[in-house]
Amino acid sequence: MALRCRAAWVLPIDRAPIADGAVLLGPDGRISAVGPDAVVPAPPGVEEAEFPSSALIPGLVNTHTHLELTGLEDQITEPDFPSWIRRVIALKAERSPADFLAAAKQGIRDGWSQGVTTVADTGDSGAALRALHELGGGGIAYQEVFGPHPDQAPEQIAGLTNRLESLAPLAGSRIRLGVSPHAPYSVSGPLYAGVAQLARERGYPIAVHIAESVAESDLLGSASGGFAEAWRGRGIPLPTLPGRTPLVWLEQHGVLGPTTLCIHVVQANTKDLALLASRGAAIAHCPRSNARHGHGVAPLRSMLDLGIRVGIGTDSVASVAPCDLLAEGRAASALARLQPEEVLRLCTLEGARSLDLANEIGSLTPGKWGDLVAFRLPAPVDGARLAGTVVTRRSDDVLATFLAGRQVWRSPS
DSSP states (O other): OOEEEEEEEEOOSSSOOEEEEEEEEOTTSBEEEEEETTTSOOOTTOEEEEEEEEEEEEOEEEEEEOGGGTTOTTSOOOOSHHHHHHHHHHHHHTOOHHHHHHHHHHHHHHHHHTTEEEEEEEESSSHHHHHHHHHTOOEEEEEEEOBOSGGGHHHHHHHHHHHHHHHGGGOOSSEEEEEEEOOTTTBOHHHHHHHHHHHHHHTOOEEEEESOOHHHHHHHHHSOSHHHHHHHHHTOOOOOSSOOOHHHHHHHTTOOSTTEEEEEOOSOOHHHHHHHHHHTOEEEEOHHHHHHTTOOOOOHHHHHHTTOEEEEOOBOTTTSSSOOHHHHHHHHHHHHTOOHHHHHHHHTHHHHHHTTOTTTSSSOOTTSBOOEEEEEOSSOOOHHHHHHHHHTOOGGGEEEEEETTEEEEEOOO
């Protein structure tokens, strides 16, 4: 059924805000028309949704989640990053497939309640893809693979290939399947190279945690630090010296390219960023997670100035709870002195661009999917202050969330 939404303001993102605007969504779930209420058609029998004193914006795009970790927010207190990683692994080992699926579904629903309609999730249980499929969600599920010892690479690639083949039937027009060689401290060089080759041959997008912590940089740069100590204890060959930066390490193994999403990218110098720009790779920026783990401040302003595609991500509740994409946007704004309009773009259209989905989502544009969110406004506002007002909205200001024209969240109040 067609749906027509009207609000005090409509923010298409790709053009100026529209006062007393409306959005018409067709029976196919795509946007048919956007504009002033007086000119947007109201076909006979169309369902009407009125949002006075509210703003309609595109559904938010969360470029980095770990949905299968939902529910772990109160169970991890380890202060240093290597210990935190080990604690996460231990807690995951206690969960059953049913637990992972329930957690992922709850994570998706939590996102809908906050206006998130698209997620880029990384996990190894397959639960996120199944949850998206069963709930009718939207996004990319990157199947993780691990194996820090070079001898593990052939077995891990074979296992990943089988896993992808079993998951492929769950993908569809709104759900894509990708691969994620996890991080330099959990993936060997040969495994990186093998996964990158598999992705190229089969058309899978890649996501990788990279340049996140000092411990990671120490591992690759000088074979020292917490991760290096863990490798020694497990008999894993240390990286050869002289060392290199994490991003150069990816480049040497063929991982960087236009379909690569680099998650975090905190420990990156000028040459690293130039390398990312030259390869056309994208970045998922997670400022509150970076701060929680003491990783430092990612050079967001330099990334944007170089034209690198950047989206905002929340990471998992095991790092920061609750997950709140606009809160991440506000944190990014404080660190990089962004304008409110830039923050909204990072949470919508730029997030879509970072996932190669800008032709489908990210702005209220005819032909794109009908993903939109109605945010309650505190008082009448003018267009000049509208973006700044929307950026300050909280989860309880979300009145309704629509995904492909289907209402997936409605405020109980």
